[in-house]
Amino acid sequence: MGRSPCCEKAHTNKGAWTKEEDQRLISYIRAHGEGCWRSLPKAAGLLRCGKSCRLRWINYLRPDLKRGNFTDDEDELIIKLHSLLGNKWSLIAGRLPGRTDNEIKNYWNTHIKRKLLSRGLDPQTHRRIGESFSDMLNSSPREISATPEPEIFAISAKPEPNFLAISSPNNNNRNPVDSVEEANRSGMSEEEQIYPEINLELSISLPFQSQPPPTNLDESKNQTTICLCCHLGFQSNGSCTCQRIPNSYDLRYYRPMDC
DNA sequence: AACAGGGGCAACCGCCCTAGC
DNA sequence: CGCTAGGGCGGTTGCCCCTGT
Structure with missing residues (x-):
């Protein structure tokens, strides 16, 4: 049927x-x-x-559409959002008022791809063209985090296959743990640390969480794990099954499969 | 002036997700 | 709980226009 x-x-x-x-x-x-x-x-x-x-x-x-050429600011914003979100055109369009997913997708394929290539960057990975897989593994978490593919996330995520790990100290030379602690102190999410000017709050109607999300902090190992549910404000709905994930180095959002 | 090739963009296609029954 | 309809999304196609020869 x-x-x-x-x-x-x-x-x-x-x-x-x-x-x-x-x-x-x-x-x-x-x-x-x-x-x-x-x-x-x-x-x-x-x-x-x-x-x-x-x-x-x-x-x-639609009357609220913005017609006309993309500005340089819009270009850069699209590039940054694409590095974080991948080909999620509707999500990217959501951050650009008056632009549609189709318009951004077309613009990406016709203009921005070329722009990145001319800068020597791979449009999909946002890494330097020719950078090997081992280079990537040896690179700082900042570089790894710029990769949208889930399997790349899994690389930094260790055995659990259902991980969404976002790792990204601003400064490549700094110890990632320092960055996590700094992020915790400042209250900034990791995405905000990568591109502080971008608001990646994608929820539409979730209530504002005045208290910081609960984190499970293992002091002895300097581990910090934030359940994505908690981060997004779902922790009170009973479906969240927070658990501590052993990791050695950076801040992660943990999303259990059935959470 | 005519033609070919390429680029840009609107529109279509097919798959996926989810609400409702 | 399974099925279906409706809507959304990303990928692809095809037409039109521009530019170079």
Whole structure:
């Protein structure tokens, strides 16, 4: 039993949108709001797939969209966010008001990739081109942390496969443990330490946590582990199964698989 | 002026996630 | 608890325009 198609393809238009179609879509959404995309085309009198309408609205017709070229500041912000988040275009778009995920994705593929290559940086890893795997392992946690791939996270994460480790002292020459202690003292997250100007708070409606998240600190080994649930403010919902993770060197967010 | 090639971008495709039943 | 519909997302495609020859 397959999934039913989102629309009857035989009776839908494809390709570029006409001005009249745009106008119909805008008028309908102004009157009825967004949502229920599947039934929208029929209700609005459009011979389009619901998904197509959604895409057209989100990427092109929405009134709050910022059209025009990306600024240098936006460029740099996208690069930094990509180094932290990888190809999570919607998350990146969430930090750039008026820009869409599709727009940023296209811009990345056409402009920024080239820009990074011209700087001698690999657009996916944000590391110097030609840097070997062993170089990476021998590199400071700062360099490792800039890699978005989960398996790279796992390298610094030791045996547990379900780890999300974010390690990143600002200064490559400093002892990572010092950085952790400093981070703890300052109350800054590790991401904030990498790019202090970027607010990576991605939650929309979670209540503000006035108290610092609980941490399990093993004084004797200088270990600090923060459960991601706790960090995000979910620790009171009963699903959090915090546990201490032995590690030798840096601040980690620990996310148990079923947490 | 005509043509070819490449780049940019809008739109589509197919998979994934989740809420609702 | 499993199934389905609806919506979201990342990757890919294809068309149009610009530039170089």
